[in-house]
Amino acid sequence: xxxxxxxxxxxxxxxxxxxxxxxxxxxxxxxxxxxxxxxxxxxxxxxxxxxxxxxxxxxxxxxxxxxxxxxxxxxxxxxxxxxxxxxxxxxxxxxxxxxxxxxxxxxxxxxxxxxxxxxxxxxxxxxxxxxxxxxxxxxxxxxxxxxxxxxx
Amino acid sequence: xxxxxxxxxxxxxxxxxxxxxxxxxxxxxxxxxxxxxxxxxxxxxxxxxxxxxxxxxxxxxxxxxxxxxxxxxxxxxxxxxxxxxxxxxxxxxxxxxxxxxxxxxxxxxxxxxxxxxxxxxxxxxxxxxxxxxxxxxxxxxxxxxxxxxxxxxxxxxxxxxxxxxxxxxxxxxxxxxxxxxxxxxxxxxxxxxxxxxxxxxxxxxxxxxxxxxxxxxxxxxxxxxxxxxxxxxxxxxxxxxxxxxxxxxxxxxxxxxxxxxxxxxxxxxxxxxxxxxxxxxxxxxxxxxxxxxxxxxxxxxxxxxxxxxxxxxxxxxxxxxxxxxxxxxxxxxxxxxxxxxxxxxxxxxxxxxxxxxxxxxxxxxxxxxxxxxxxxxxxxxxxxxxxxxxxxxxxxxxxxxxxxxxxxxx
Ligand SMILES: Cc1ncc(COP(=O)(O)O)c(C=O)c1O
Numbered sequence: 337x338x339x340x341x342x343x344x345x346x347x348x349x350x351x352x353x354x355x356x357x358x359x360x361x362x363x364x365x366x367x368x369x370x371x372x373x374x375x376x377x378x379x380x381x382x383x384x385x386x387x388x389x390x391x392x393x394x395x396x397x398x399x400x401x402x403x404x405x406x407x408x409x410x411x412x413x414x415x416x417x418x419x420x421x422x423x424x425x426x427x428x429x430x431x432x433x434x435x436x437x438x439x440x441x442x443x444x445x446x447x448x449x450x451x452x453x454x455x456x457x458x459x460x461x462x463x464x465x466x467x468x469x470x471x472x473x474x475x476x477x478x479x480x481x482x483x484x485x486x487x488x
Numbered sequence: 489x490x491x492x493x494x495x496x497x498x499x500x501x502x503x504x505x506x507x508x509x510x511x512x513x514x515x516x517x518x519x520x521x522x523x524x525x526x527x528x529x530x531x532x533x534x535x536x537x538x539x540x541x542x543x544x545x546x547x548x549x550x551x552x553x554x555x556x557x558x559x560x561x562x563x564x565x566x567x568x569x570x571x572x573x574x575x576x577x578x579x580x581x582x583x584x585x586x587x588x589x590x591x592x593x594x595x596x597x598x599x600x601x602x603x604x605x606x607x608x609x610x611x612x613x614x615x616x617x618x619x620x621x622x623x624x625x626x627x628x629x630x631x632x633x634x635x636x637x638x639x640x641x642x643x644x645x646x647x648x649x650x651x652x653x654x655x656x657x658x659x660x661x662x663x664x665x666x667x668x669x670x671x672x673x674x675x676x677x678x679x680x681x682x683x684x685x686x687x688x689x690x691x692x693x694x695x696x697x698x699x700x701x702x703x704x705x706x707x708x709x710x711x712x713x714x715x716x717x718x719x720x721x722x723x724x725x726x727x728x729x730x731x732x733x734x735x736x737x738x739x740x741x742x743x744x745x746x747x748x749x750x751x752x753x754x755x756x757x758x759x760x761x762x763x764x765x766x767x768x769x770x771x772x773x774x775x776x777x778x779x780x781x782x783x784x785x786x787x788x789x790x791x792x793x794x795x796x797x798x799x800x801x802x803x804x805x806x807x808x809x810x811x812x813x814x815x816x817x818x819x820x821x822x823x824x825x826x827x828x829x830x831x832x833x834x835x836x837x838x839x840x841x842x843x844x845x846x847x848x849x850x851x852x853x854x855x856x857x858x859x860x861x862x863x864x865x866x867x868x869x870x871x872x873x874x875x876x877x878x879x880x881x882x883x884x885x886x887x888x889x890x891x892x893x894x895x896x897x898x
Contacts, residue, residue, distance in 0.1 A: 348841065349896045380837055380853055381867020405867070406835035407897075462841055 347458040349407065356414035357407040363414070366400045371425070373479025375471050382409045384472040386479060388420065388428075396420045396428070403472065408456070408465050413472040415452045425480050432473045439466050495792040501877050503528040503784070514847030517885045522667050522826055522873030523851050524717045525698060527781070531721055534780035538773045546772055547746060547763070561772050564779030565762070571782045572712065573703040574729050578761035581728045581735070582775050586694040587617040589713030589728035590661070592765065593690050594621040596738040597711075598659055601688070604630035606658045609687075611636045611644055611673070612863050613666040616856040618692045622661060636662070638863060642669035642818040650681060657687040664696035664712075668857040668869070669818025670801075670826030672700070679709050688734070694718055698875065699797060699824040701790040710734050716774065720875075721781035725774030728765075735761050742767040793876045797825045800874050804883045811890055817869050825874030828855075831890075833897040836868040842896060843870075843889040850886075 369387035376383045382405030389398030401417035403410045420428060435453050437443055439460060447454060459469045501507050504526045509516045518526060538560070544553035546561045565580045574580060583589045602608060608622045612635055619633075626633045636649045644662075653660075660682040664675050675696075679689045690711040696702055697714045704712060711734070716725040730738075740747050740758055744767035749757040758764045785793070804827050808814050813832040831839060840852035851871045854861045861867060872886055 349838075354896075378854075378858070380835070381861075406837035408837070465837065465841065468837065 348462065350455070350458070352452060352455045353407060353411040353458075356411040360401070360403070360410055360414035360417075362399045362417040363402050364400055365402070366398055369398070369400065371476075371479045371483045373475040373477075373482075375475035375478065377405075377467065377471060380468075381405060382468060382471055384409060384413050384475045386413070386417070386472060386476050388476075388479075390425075394424055396423050396425075401472065406465075406468055408459055408468040409471050412453075412456055412469045415456070416472050416476070419451050419453065425483070429477060429480060432477050435473055436470065439469055495788075495796055497796065497877065497879050500788065501879075503530070504877055505529055505532070507877060511847040511849070512845050517846075517848040517882045519872040519874065519878065519882060519886060520849045520851050521698065521875040521878075522695060522718070522855075522871060524723065525720045525875055526877070527720055527722065527777075528784045530784050531777045531780045534777040535722065535773050538776050543773075545769055557772055560776045560779075561770070564775045564782075567779045567782050568727055571786060572697070572727075572729060573705055575705070576732055579704075579729055579732050579735065581730065581762045581765045582770050583713070583726040583728050584724055584771070585715040585717070585726040586615075586692060586713045587726075589711075589726055590618055590690065590692065591621050592728055592741045593661075593711050593713070593730075594625050596741045596765070597688070597734065598622075598625050599629070600739070602626075602629050602631050602658045605656060606631045607634050607652070607654070607656045608632070609634045609636060609649070609652055609657060609660045609662070609682075611662050612638045613642065613644075613669055613671065613857060613860045614661075614663055615667055615692065615694065616858070618661055618663060619859070622659075631658075632656075635859070638671075638860075642666065642671045642820045642860075644671070644673055644678075646674070646677070649678070653681060653685045653687065655685070657682065657685050659688050659690065661690040661692070663692040663694075664702070665693075665699065665824045665826075666818070666857075666860070667695045667826070668828055668855040668860045668871070669820065670823040670828065670873075671818060671820040672696070672822040672824055675709070676707050679707055683708070695824060695826070698785075700794055704729055716778040716781065719778070719781055720784060721778035722771075722774045725771045725778050727778075732761060735765070740764050740767065744768045746770075788876065796876055797874055797878075800878055800880065800883065801825045801827070803880055804872070804874070804886070807883055807887050808890075811887065811894075813894060814890060817864055817866065825878075827872040827874075828869040829871075830866055830869050831893065831897075834893050836870040838897070839870040839890070839893050842893045843886070846885070846889050846892065848885060848889045 366387045370390045371388035373386040384403045387400040391397040399417050399420045401413045403413035456469045506526045542556040544557045546558040569577050569580050637645050682689045688710045691709045693712050693714040697719050712729040717723040747767040817828040836852035853868050
């Protein structure tokens with residue numbers, strides 16, 4: 337568990353999360369994406385839309401990530417979008433698995449490779465909001481599955 | 489307090505042990521009464537007393553405890569009949585909650601009275617529990633679900649309702665008070681207009697009974713459903729009122745013990761009202777405790793309750809409307825104590841989390857009323873819902889909490 341911040345909420349609404357919330361990265365749509373992913377949470381109207389372009393070796397060479405909803409889903413989508421370039425789809429899935437474990441039960445030593453996604457650990461203090469943080473990753477995993485089904 | 493001289497809100501708060509808590513290091517400000525209300529000590533005591541002194545099954549034994557439990561259970565029914573001014577005790581059916589009451593009417597009444605091409609009318613501001621049972625039934629029967637639209641303030645469009653009524657209208661099922669917007673609907677008028685076309689009427693009273701006197705004779709509705717837990721009683725117990733002539737003609741909802749007079753494998757004779765609709769061992773403790781809740785509310789009196797809540801609502805409406813970047817959703821002329829709002833800069837989830845950190849409990853989301861969210865083209869709202877134990881200080885805390893949201897999201 338993260339340290340309880342001295343000032344309540346500074347953890348959840350800290351600089352990093354709010355910076356991504358205010359100006360999300362990589363949010364221009366791609367018109368030639370290979371992987372198309374979208375996930376919707378009807379309970380709060382949250383939506384995450386991700387697109388990936390793959391190069392000849394099957395590595396990510398273009399990313400678009402857009403989201404609607406609360407600060408957590410928007411920050412999570414933006415942070416995730418920064419970590420996708422140059423990864424193969426299996427590497428993306430591996431990172432997704434790690435991120436899920438991080439959010440659901442916390443990670444020990446093996447948290448490397450998650451980059452700024454680690455900042456979202458603070459959301460574990462607010463269990464009902466964990467699904468907001470996971471929504472873009474869930475979208476991506478579903479999108480990758482659909483891409484594989486289509487290309488194999 | 490500046491409310492009615494005889495109404496001492498601090499004394500009333502003293503009757504609710506849960507309100508004395510601290511949450512996240514701050515005194516609890518409970519503004520989620522629309523979801524469920526807190527319970528006075530007398531209700532908690534009624535449950536403890538039942539399980540420590542009279543616990544036994546009802547309507548079954550000749551022994552003393554069973555007789556005492558039966559007396560208390562039936563006594564609660566009589567209190568509730570009086571509370572809603574129904575004609576007879578047998579018109580009061582114990583259910584689990586509002587949802588079960590509505591489903592009972594769908595299965596035992598509507599299924600036998602609605603056919604292909606018939607209409608069931610609901611409004612645009614129903615809770616899902618007053619939409620889904622009718623969708624299921626309409627699908628099964630080939631009937632149509634018609635939806636009365638609302639205006640931008642959250643008022644029902646009565647002209648549109650009038651136009652919708654006709655010879656095919658078999659049932660009108662409409663909320664008495666909207667849980668998402670707070671609108672108080674002109675229920676007696678709605679009933680009268682439906683009856684003029686020969687249609688039966690069910691009112692969803694879940695959000696009405698905690699806030700205002702409801703009178704079955706005055707409303708003249710055929711069915712009225714509500715939940716005990718929103719009326720300062722326990723969860724797991726609710727009420728369906730039905731006019732005796734309707735209930736008499738309806739087949740049972742569930743089969744089992746208590747709802748029969750005699751059973752042979754050739755023929756079962758159903759029990760009289762209300763037992764025909766109370767199959768199996770009921771929530772005896774819940775019913776008795778709901779009786780205690782009704783006693784508590786009746787002792788306070790709705791004169792005082794509504795005066796206090798109206799004053800709070802006026803105060804809260806004014807306070808929230810004056811904050812730039814906050815928009816109230818639901819501004820009908822007649823409202824119960826519900827303040828639904830959205831903010832330009834912050835999503836309702838973020839509002840809810842930031843308020844929670846300050847010990848303020850509100851509800852965020854679509855409030856199980858997605859069609860009304862669609863009507864206002866928003867995914868969700870933040871909703872503060874009042875009870876008679878709330879104070880102006882609670883509203884002040886809410887305003888301060890919203891200021892904090894604005895700070896974080898500036
Ligand atoms: C207007 C309305 N109808 C029905 C319900 C359903 O009540 P319950 O969940 O107790 O059955 C609610 C509860 O939120 C409500 O507000």
